[in-house]
Amino acid sequence: MAKTKELPQKLRDKIISSHLKGLGYKxxxxxxxxxRDTIGxxxxxxxxxxxxxxxxxxxxxPKTEQSSQVK
Structure with missing residues (x-):
């Protein structure tokens, strides 16, 4: 599975505020x-x-390498 990038908090806040104003996903x-799937x-x-x-x-x-070497 590929890693994904996080959206910045300001952008997520903008999405929510647009949704609360009544705009649709599209x-x-x-x-x-x-x-559109990300918005949803x-x-x-x-x-x-x-x-x-x-x-x-x-x-x-996951354990870090340093802690797994210490016994």
Whole structure:
């Protein structure tokens, strides 16, 4: 799976404010030149969690090399 880039917080805030003004996914997408699916996922996350901030991932975080060498 390829890594993805995070959108800056200001841009995510702009997407949410446009959505709250009543603009649709397609119009927001064309205005900001961001894929429609990305717009949709940001808005769905906002509707579900009430925030557009990046949430922590699930699962255990990988060990660093330094801590795995110490015994």
């Amino acid at each position: 119009k927001i997408s064309k205005e900001l030149n961001i894929p 996922s940001i808005i769905r996350k906002f509707d579900t969690y009430g925030t557009d901030a990046n949430l922590p991932g699930s699962g255990r975080k």
